[in-house]
Amino acid sequence: MDCQDGANSAGAALSVRGLGKRFGDRVAFEDVSFEVGAGEVFGFLGPNGAGKTTIVRTLGTLIKPTCGSACVAGILLTPENEEQIRRHISVMPESPGLYLRLSVAENLGFFADLYDVPDPRDRINRALRAVRLTDRADSACGTLSKGLRQRVALARALLADPEVLFLDEPTAGLDPAATRDVHKLIDDLRKRGVTIFLTTHRLEEAERLCDRVAILNTTLRTIGRPDELREQLFAKTLAVRTLAPLQDPGRLFAGLAAVDGWHRDGPAGYILAVSEPALAAPAVTRALVSAGADVLSIREPHHSLEDVYLELIEEDEEASLA
């Protein structure tokens, strides 16, 4: 039952090797491999239809993979092990999926019974406290706002004390205050050592919450820490802005060993390709001052995770057009 078959690493909370799923001729995702360490918050990004939800459903034992192998919570994903896996995970789907005629406590009580949790009343109270909904325990779920329903769904996911928690777009459609609450809850879960697999469209959310992210567009495009991905994808540069255009920028920058190349960025702006921005900046400043230029700013441009994401997705779109 353990993941000791050589294809998947023992010890990882999630380990996926060459996983793929087809629905007839349609490829939902293919050749996906990654590992998620215990206690890690792992972000899964991708455009609509990229296969994010299908991967969550596959790892959550709802859908059978067409090929590849996976270990979930240290258990090999096979039809025989599905029930065992479900005892160690929780999945919060994009839609909260609550019984609207039942109260919050009744919804949670039902799921506590399905998970066979010991002392369900205590577990429900703890889950409600974690999402700060104790005072709404007796409210019918149909009377709650979308943000509160999302919190109930999160409380439901916490009931079983899961080793791995799958959150599929947990902040989709929420207002900023409700989004902040969900982020805080995810932070709290991280502190408790829960492994979180988070799919999201919100890149700033992934950047803020995730230790590592993967970008999926049917196949896995890249994986790593957000800062690693920025470094992989974007050359290191310095953005220079002067009061007036330089007289002979080509000669000025060519004479600097720290600068590998340059191009204009507006009438009095220059982007310099450098290998070490921190070392290059003082040399560039000295050269500009000695050339008599009035320097307005020299800075290292910041590339967000959104830039990484858009760069990769645009590459894919260009490749598909070609």
Next chain:
Amino acid sequence: MRASLGISAGRVRAVLRKELREYRRNGNIVSAMTIIPSIFLIQPMIQVFAVPSSASAALRHEDSLLYLLAIPAIVPALVAAYAVVGEREQGTLEPVLTTPVRRDEFLMGKALASLLPSTAVAYFVYSVFLACVALFANPSVASALLRWPEILAQVLFTPMIAGWSIWISLAISARSADIRVAQQLSMLASLPTVAVTSLIAFNVIRPTLMLALAAAALLLVLDAAAWRVVSALFNRERLIAGAT
């Protein structure tokens, strides 16, 4: 606590309890469970109170009360047809299916939640009818109608017919993509059972002890087999992703 077949009685109870709570708070289900049986009560009532005492001898050779067995054929079909497709449409099926609940447990809980109230309603309607006959009908008509073999048949066949109707409806519900289609198909599927009980009630088929025993044995076997068949039809992937 685990019963036979590795089924957790606790999880079956959890599904049952949740379903009954939802029924109580759903006006449509409460209406369906009260109005439909009441309609079935009207015709026999009129017939019984319109019959003159001189016709009571003829009533002794008829089994018109078996007509009421249509109630356990129709009422649970309506409720069970909603059971799976309804959860799918309101988005509650996916969270449930990611818990350790087995499909056998889920389906058994759903089946019991349809069986218990519909059987109770059918017994209640039948009891009301018998009470009215005993209290208000012409004594000779009452003595012609109140026959123990027929009462026993009603009591025994009610849950068995309801069970068959429920499994057929659950099978339809597990394979349908739309609640209305599931309910219409379930109603259609319950018609053969209604037809058989009606043919017996109207004396087209003469009930005998052997026929009753054979029918009971057949229904028991069908109910047990239907559970396994419906369980096999219950495909998580198809229900969640809409594909096989």
